[in-house]
Amino acid sequence: xxxxxxxxxxxxxxxxxxxxxxxxxxxxxxxxxxxxxxxxxxxxxxxxxxxxxxxxxxxxxx
Numbered sequence: 184x185x186x187x188x189x190x191x192x193x194x195x196x197x198x199x200x201x202x203x204x205x206x207x208x209x210x211x212x213x214x215x216x217x218x219x220x221x222x223x224x225x226x227x228x229x230x231x232x233x234x235x236x237x238x239x240x241x242x243x244x245x
Contacts, residue, residue, distance in 0.1 A: 205213070
């Protein structure tokens with residue numbers, strides 16, 4: 184069992200050397216895009232929520 188675990192970890196290490204890791208600038212750019220899109224989507228969902236809330240309260244009052 185121990186030998187299988189060692190072989191597995193050696194194979195994992197071998198595969199990780201084949202990965203094309205992003206540079207720091209690529210990673211920073213991608214992070215900024217993700218954060219910006221998250222803020223935009225949160226704002227959009229918030230606006231839709233407020234509109235739906237007002238519409239629903241208007242309908243329930245009538």
